[in-house]
Amino acid sequence: MTARIHNFNPGPAALPLTVLEETSEAMLDFKGSGMSIAEVSHRSTVFEEVVHHSVSRVKRLLNLSEDYKVLFLQGGASLQFSMVPMNLIPQGMAADYINTGTWATKAIKEAEILGKPYTVIASSEDRNFSYIPEDYHVSTGAAYLHYTSNNTIKGTQWNSTPMAGKVPLISDMSSDIFSRPFVPAPFGLIYAGAQKNLGPAGVTLVIIREDMLERSPKNIPTMLRYSTHAEKNSLYNTPPCISIFMVSLVLKWIEETIGGLEAMERRNRQKATMLYDYMDKSDFYVGTADKNSRSMMNLTFRLKSEELEKKFIAESAKNSLGGLKGHRSVGGCRASIYNAIEPESVKALIDFMKEFARKNG
Amino acid sequence: MTARIHNFNPGPAALPLTVLEETSEAMLDFKGSGMSIAEVSHRSTVFEEVVHHSVSRVKRLLNLSEDYKVLFLQGGASLQFSMVPMNLIPQGMAADYINTGTWATKAIKEAEILGKPYTVIASSEDRNFSYIPEDYHVSTGAAYLHYTSNNTIKGTQWNSTPMAGKVPLISDMSSDIFSRPFVPAPFGLIYAGAQKNLGPAGVTLVIIREDMLERSPKNIPTMLRYSTHAEKNSLYNTPPCISIFMVSLVLKWIEETIGGLEAMERRNRQKATMLYDYMDKSDFYVGTADKNSRSMMNLTFRLKSEELEKKFIAESAKNSLGGLKGHRSVGGCRASIYNAIEPESVKALIDFMKEFARKNG
Numbered sequence: 116m117t118a119r120i121h122n123f124n125p126g127p128a129a130l131p132l133t134v135l136e137e138t139s140e141a142m143l144d145f146k147g148s149g150m151s152i153a154e155v156s157h158r159s160t161v162f163e164e165v166v167h168h169s170v171s172r173v174k175r176l177l178n179l180s181e182d183y184k185v186l187f188l189q190g191g192a193s194l195q196f197s198m199v200p201m202n203l204i205p206q207g208m209a210a211d212y213i214n215t216g217t218w219a220t221k222a223i224k225e226a227e228i229l230g231k232p233y234t235v236i237a238s239s240e241d242r243n244f245s246y247i248p249e250d251y252h253v254s255t256g257a258a259y260l261h262y263t264s265n266n267t268i269k270g271t272q273w274n275s276t277p278m279a280g281k282v283p284l285i286s287d288m289s290s291d292i293f294s295r296p297f298v299p300a301p302f303g304l305i306y307a308g309a310q311k312n313l314g315p316a317g318v319t320l321v322i323i324r325e326d327m328l329e330r331s332p333k334n335i336p337t338m339l340r341y342s343t344h345a346e347k348n349s350l351y352n353t354p355p356c357i358s359i360f361m362v363s364l365v366l367k368w369i370e371e372t373i374g375g376l377e378a379m380e381r382r383n384r385q386k387a388t389m390l391y392d393y394m395d396k397s398d399f400y401v402g403t404a405d406k407n408s409r410s411m412m413n414l415t416f417r418l419k420s421e422e423l424e425k426k427f428i429a430e431s432a433k434n435s436l437g438g439l440k441g442h443r444s445v446g447g448c449r450a451s452i453y454n455a456i457e458p459e460s461v462k463a464l465i466d467f468m469k470e471f472a473r474k475n476g
Numbered sequence: 477m478t479a480r481i482h483n484f485n486p487g488p489a490a491l492p493l494t495v496l497e498e499t500s501e502a503m504l505d506f507k508g509s510g511m512s513i514a515e516v517s518h519r520s521t522v523f524e525e526v527v528h529h530s531v532s533r534v535k536r537l538l539n540l541s542e543d544y545k546v547l548f549l550q551g552g553a554s555l556q557f558s559m560v561p562m563n564l565i566p567q568g569m570a571a572d573y574i575n576t577g578t579w580a581t582k583a584i585k586e587a588e589i590l591g592k593p594y595t596v597i598a599s600s601e602d603r604n605f606s607y608i609p610e611d612y613h614v615s616t617g618a619a620y621l622h623y624t625s626n627n628t629i630k631g632t633q634w635n636s637t638p639m640a641g642k643v644p645l646i647s648d649m650s651s652d653i654f655s656r657p658f659v660p661a662p663f664g665l666i667y668a669g670a671q672k673n674l675g676p677a678g679v680t681l682v683i684i685r686e687d688m689l690e691r692s693p694k695n696i697p698t699m700l701r702y703s704t705h706a707e708k709n710s711l712y713n714t715p716p717c718i719s720i721f722m723v724s725l726v727l728k729w730i731e732e733t734i735g736g737l738e739a740m741e742r743r744n745r746q747k748a749t750m751l752y753d754y755m756d757k758s759d760f761y762v763g764t765a766d767k768n769s770r771s772m773m774n775l776t777f778r779l780k781s782e783e784l785e786k787k788f789i790a791e792s793a794k795n796s797l798g799g800l801k802g803h804r805s806v807g808g809c810r811a812s813i814y815n816a817i818e819p820e821s822v823k824a825l826i827d828f829m830k831e832f833a834r835k836n837g
Contacts, residue, residue, distance in 0.1 A: 120510035124517050127717060135512045139503040142496050149481035149796065151496045153676035153722065156485050156799065189550040189678070190699060193713035197697030225697050310714055315514035317550070317678045317716030336558030336586050338551060352554035353671055355678030356488060357718055361514065435510065438517065 121460035124438030125267050125413060125451040126290065126311040129460075131372070134314075134364040141360065152360050157353050165356075165363050166349055172366040176376055177299050179322065184345040186321040187359050192218065192289045195306040195319065198339055199261065199285055200226040200233070202331040203304065208258040211282065214238035215247060216266040217444065218287060236260075244269040246405040253279045258330075259303055260284055265291035267311070268442040270415030270449065271408040276301060283327065291412050292320065293369055294454055295380035303327045304341075311412070312454045314362035317355045369454065379454060386452050386461045387411040393465050399472035403447060417447045424448055427471055434467050482821035485799030486628050486774060486812040487651065487672040490821075492733070495675075495725040502721065513721050518714050526717075526724050527710055533727040537737055538660050540683065545706040547682040548720050553579065553650045556667040556680065559700055560622065560646055561587040561594070563692040564665065569619040572643065575599035576608060577627040578805065579648060584622075597621075605630040607766040614640045619691075620664055621645055626652035628672075629803040631776030631810065632769040637662060644688065652773050653681065654730055655815055656741035664688045665702075672773070673815045675723035678716045730815065740815060747813050747822045748772040754826050760833035764808065778808045785809055788832055795828055 122129035141152040146161055155162050170185040179185070188194070199222070204210050209232035212223045216239075226233045237251035244266065253260050260279040265272040267290045276297055277284065283303025292307040299305075304323045310316040321341070328342045337343050343351050349359075373379050391409060394400045394416055403415045418424045424447060428440050441447035452461055483490040502513040507522055516523050531546040540546070549555070560583070565571050570593035573584045577600075587594045598612035605627065614621050621640040626633040628651045637658055638645065644664025653668040660666075665684045671677040682702070689703045698704050704712050710720075734740050752770060755761045755777055764776045779785045785808060789801050802808035813822055 117505050117508045117510045119505075122511055122515055124511075124515065126714065127515055127517060129515055130512065135503050135514065138514070139500045142500040142503060144478050144480075147478045149478045150483055150485075150798070151491065153496065153499070154483055154485065154488055154490055156488060157677065158804075189552070189555075189716075191550070191713050194550075194697075194699045197699060201697070221698075228695060228697055230695060308714060315718055316518065316714045317719055334589060334591060336555075336562070336589055337582075338555045338558060352552050353487065353669060353677045355550075355716060355719065357676055358678055358716065437511070443519075 118435070120435040120437045121463050122437050123450045123452065123456070123460075123464070125442070125449060126308070127316050128311050128451060128453050129455045130315070130361070130365065131368045131455050133372070134361060134368060137364055138357070138361055152357055155356070157350060157356055162356060163350070165360050166354075169359065169363040169366055170348075172363070172370055173320070173322070176293060176366065176370060177322070179299055182325050183299065184323050184325065184328070186323065186341070186344045187349040187354060187362070188319045188321050188344060189317070189355055191308040191316075191319055192287050192306060193221070195287065195321070196222040197225040197229065198341070199304065200229050200231040201335055201339060202341055203285070203327055204231045204233070204258045205330050205332070208256070209233055209254065211236045211254050211257040211260040213248060213251060213260070213262040213277070214240060215263050215271060216244040216269045218266065218268070218289075219263040222261060222263070222287060245271065245403060245408070247271055247273055247408040251277070253282050257282045261286070263287045265410050265412050267413045267451070268445055270402075270404040270410045270413045272410035272412065274407070283324070290453070293376060293379065294383050294412060296376040309358060309362055311451075314365050315358050318358035318362060320362070382458070383411045383452070383454065386456065386458050387414065389458070389461055390414050390450065390452070390465060393468065397468070397472060399476055400468060412451060412453055414450045414452065415441060415447060416449075421446065423475060426475070430471060431467055436464055436467055479796070481796040481798045482824050483798050484811045484813065484817070484821075484825070486803070486810065487669070488677050489672050489812060489814050490816045491676070491722070491726065492729045492816050494733070495722060495729060498725055499718070499722055513718055516717070518711060518717055523717060524711070526721050527715075530720065530724040530727055531709075533724070533731055534681070534683070537654060537727065537731060538683070540660055543686050544660065545684050545686065545689070547684065547702070547705045548710040548715060548723070549680045549682050549705060550678070550716055552669040552677075552680055553648050553667060554582070556648070556682070557583040558586040558590065559702070560665065561590050561592040562696055562700060563702055564646070564688055565592045565594070565619045566691050566693070569617070570594055570615065572597045572615050572618040572621040574609060574612060574621070574623040574638070575601060576624050576632060577605040577630045579627065579629075579650075580624040583624070583648060606632065606764060606769070608632050608634055608769040612638070614643050618643045622647070624648045626771050626773050628774045628812070629806060631763075631765040631771045631774045633771035633773065635768070644685070651814070654737060654740065655744050655773060657737040670719060670723055672812075675726050676719050679719035679723060681723070743819070744772045744813070744815065747817065747819050748775065750819070750822055751775055751811065751813070751826060754829065758829070758833060760837055761829060773812060773814055775811045775813065776802060776808060777810075782807065784836060787836070791832060792828055797825055797828055
């Protein structure tokens with residue numbers, strides 16, 4: 116077996132080794148069933164327990180009240196971009212959106228395609244989405260306020276939950292869910308594609324407050340209606356069993372190995388601080404996000420020329436540091452240091468960056 | 477590790493052992509990348525090749541012309557039930573449906589929810605869906621004719637492709653795709669949830685003819701539009717990588733180990749014939765489907781009383797024969813003998829059935 120690399124991929128991303136090992140075993144025999152996790156019925160007691168335990172862990176980790184339903188759906192955040200306005204903007208209401216980059220823009224576009232009324236109440240497009248807007252006014256009586264909590268491509272992140280008064284918050288937390296604690300009460304709905312902080316690709320976590328379930332119009336297809344999945348505990352149709360199983364293992368790792376979200380945040384803050392501190396001292400690497408909007412998950416930076424960036428990415432790969440290329444839409448470099456990235460990997464990256472700067476400075 | 481059982485689950489279902497073994501290894505290191513298949517980027521060359529090879533194998537196995545696109549989507553057949561009428565019934569047209577059971581009924585319901593015009597041109601509901609209708613008249617100028625090629629719950633299957641003239645056929649082939657060859661030309665679209673004959677749950681195969689791609693109205697959400705996925709070769713958003721990888725291994729197994737669809741059909745016919753022949757000789761087990769409509773994939777049968785059926789299912793499970801309970805909506809017994817089920821497993825089932833009949837006759 117090839118030695119594991121330091122994996123800074125933006126998603127699908129690194130997972131805890133214990134999760135991979137346990138899945139590798141379950142692929143051959145799942146809990147002594149004589150079947151693989153890929154072969155067991157989703158209606159078997161042994162699989163229903165996986166779903167049940169995962170829901171319980173999500174509720175405990177986020178300290179959710181009984182008003183919330185925890186669902187495991189398919190289609191990624193990309194499908195949520197349309198399910199949210201389709202279900203949650205009732206006739207006569209309009210939604211508010213804050214635009215902080217590519218993913219928020221895509222979410223807004225789906226409200227537009229559906230012909231739903233909406234207002235973009237703030238945007239950081241004027242400076243290439245390099246900051247989180249602080250100046251916004253939520254519309255009175257808005258159906259919801261939608262925002263993207265962390266922007267993987269631009270390397271920015273909300274430091275705190277936006278204030279929206281009585282308007283329910285909806286957040287795409289795909290790239291920072293379970294990276295830190297937050298108060299769930301203001302949220303009507305939270306969604307997250309699993310493939311960054313939560314598991315492999317193929318499953319989407321949706322947390323929905325019960326009052327939101329009643330909003331859906333009647334002409335919504337069954338599979339696109341939140342209440343369908345809430346009523347059947349995510350087992351309306353055959354769910355992505357392997358992905359859900361792996362999420363259950365990641366949740367267990369967060370809760371039992373790391374020790375919960377406060378400990379997770381300390382660990383993440385320590386990793387990000389190490390890397391930002393080094394970048395700020397260096398004049399070789401330049402961060403692209405405003406300092407007070409910087410992401411703890413995706414650290415974006417540039418070198419002096421595109422040629423040098425190419426060399427940096429090629430040489431880092433040769434040194435077992437993977438995934439450091441910036442998103443194809445913006446270029447540059449990016450280190451994604453999600454929950455599962457060990458502090459040792461960040462140290463290895465900094466060592467390489469120092470050496471590369473010394474040789475090419 | 478527990479010994480493998482004979483797994484007659486209706487889906488998720490048994491997979492070839494070699495597929496499970498290779499996936500188990502790839503879970504720790506994928507093709508020497510130093511990453512798990514769960515951790516590699518969907519935009520990496522190594523993963524794009526998985527998609528590319530899978531598409532090529534599907535095209536070769538089904539002998540598809542260049543007019544067809546092969547897609548890997550999420551949401552199962554259940555999401556296709558709504559994507560089909562949403563995209564493929566243009567303004568001013570109506571669709572034809574043939575109702576042969578639970579899944580066809582669900583497909584029809586989604587056209588109804590969307591307010592799309594449709595006609596059910598034939599149904600076998602009058603005799604509890606125990607047969608495939610032979611008498612139907614396709615509407616001139618229909619948008620499509622939709623049918624379910626195999627009915628997992630009722631144990632019936634179309635022996636041949638319905639005749640629809642110039643009207644494009646659309647078929648839910650979730651439970652018999654790749655079980656036998658067929659001529660693809662009359663089909664506008666074919667879909668199949670992977671978890672029966674094709675891989676694990678979490679990915680849906682969609683085969684679409686290019687002329688169908690142009691039908692979609694403008695107000696369809698991006699993720700629900702077939703052309704979105706066709707243009708991006710199933711990589712518009714992060715796909716379910718592990719499930720697609722496992723499908724690629726199953727396709728390889730069909731093509732290289734079994735030797736293609738003619739060989740697959742011979743193997744499936746041999747398995748089904750063994751079991752039906754025994755059932756027909758016995759007066760202890762009674763098949764529920766009409767003889768000329770019987771499925772090669774799902775064999776449904778009853779015993780003399782529900783009490784005896786309960787005992788049969790419990791004792792079979794103790795003898796390492798799993799998944800023999802009929803669908804919760806109809807009761808009775810069902811042996812699902814999809815592609816991956818070895819003839820030895822069918823023999824073991826028949827041996828058990830003989831012994832059980834002897835003891836309880």
